[in-house]
Amino acid sequence: MQLVLFLIFAVLCVAGALNLLFQRHPINSALSLVVVMMSLAVIYWTLGAEFLAAAQVIVYAGAVMVLFVFVVMLLNAGEEERTTGSRAAYIAGIPGVAAILALLTYMFMHERAALGYATLGGSLNHTTSNITEISRVLFTELLLPFEVTSILILVAILGAVVLARKEQ
Amino acid sequence: MVPIAYYLILAAVLFCIGIGSFLIKRNIITIFMSIELMLNAVNLTFVAFAHQWKLVHGQIFVFFVMVVAAAEAAVGLAIIIAIFRARQTLNVDQINLMKN
Numbered sequence: 711m712q713l714v715l716f717l718i719f720a721v722l723c724v725a726g727a728l729n730l731l732f733q734r735h736p737i738n739s740a741l742s743l744v745v746v747m748m749s750l751a752v753i754y755w756t757l758g759a760e761f762l763a764a765a766q767v768i769v770y771a772g773a774v775m776v777l778f779v780f781v782v783m784l785l786n787a788g789e790e791e792r793t794t795g796s797r798a799a800y801i802a803g804i805p806g807v808a809a810i811l812a813l814l815t816y817m818f819m820h821e822r823a824a825l826g827y828a829t830l831g832g833s834l835n836h837t838t839s840n841i842t843e844i845s846r847v848l849f850t851e852l853l854l855p856f857e858v859t860s861i862l863i864l865v866a867i868l869g870a871v872v873l874a875r876k877e878q
Numbered sequence: 879m880v881p882i883a884y885y886l887i888l889a890a891v892l893f894c895i896g897i898g899s900f901l902i903k904r905n906i907i908t909i910f911m912s913i914e915l916m917l918n919a920v921n922l923t924f925v926a927f928a929h930q931w932k933l934v935h936g937q938i939f940v941f942f943v944m945v946v947a948a949a950e951a952a953v954g955l956a957i958i959i960a961i962f963r964a965r966q967t968l969n970v971d972q973i974n975l976m977k978n
Contacts, residue, residue, distance in 0.1 A: 859942060
């Protein structure tokens with residue numbers, strides 16, 4: 711049952727990623743990336759990360775991808791020109807990627823028993839929820855990094871405003 | 879009951895598609911999108927291992943990655959807009975001022 715759910719959304723995910731690769735128009739790539747992110751949210755949910763599933767939909771599929779689509783429309787980006795590209799990328803890059811993928815797949819399949827199995831709904835018992843556990847750790851042990859990220863966001867906002875401003 | 883290895887293999891496949899499109903794509907916005915795809919693949923690995931170890935720290939790391947990725951997207955897209963204003967193109971082959 712869980713395997714079927716996983717397989718459906720894994721196939722959807724990989725199909726969306728491949729569509730991103732093969733589409734020539736940036737807006738089609740952006741929309742297929744939304745498909746990838748939505749299916750990843752379901753996969754997070756099957757792993758018991760309900761908070762992250764919601765955050766994935768809201769932050770990535772909602773905010774970040776809207777920003778991408780907005781920029782694509784703002785810059786009126788047309789179809790990508792077909793160029794030869796960099797030769798080093800084709801000679802070293804693509805075989806390297808294939809080698810990494812083969813190595814990782816072999817290793818994970820070899821260590822499959824040691825890695826264990828995922829059970830639907832996660833590992834927590836029914837007295838605490840995923841969000842309770844996350845917020846307990848986030849606001850006690852990891853409070854300083856959490857506050858530092860707010861400064862990072864502030865700097866990013868200022869940087870975006872300064873960079874995108876018209877030259878006077 | 880799905881082996882954790884399947885989730886990790888899915889993450890590896892997504893990451894490799896991300897690298898591939900990073901190398902092949904010529905449009906700077908699409909290249910940026912493939913970076914987001916790679917970040918998502920790494921996030922999936924974190925969540926899978928968090929599930930395996932029965933700890934939420936991996937999920938919190940993913941939360942931080944999301945925050946940093948959102949900040950990165952805002953700044954990166956602002957840089958893309960600035961590049962487009964200056965050079966009138968989004969093709970990375972034509973943005974070679976610092977090459978040679």
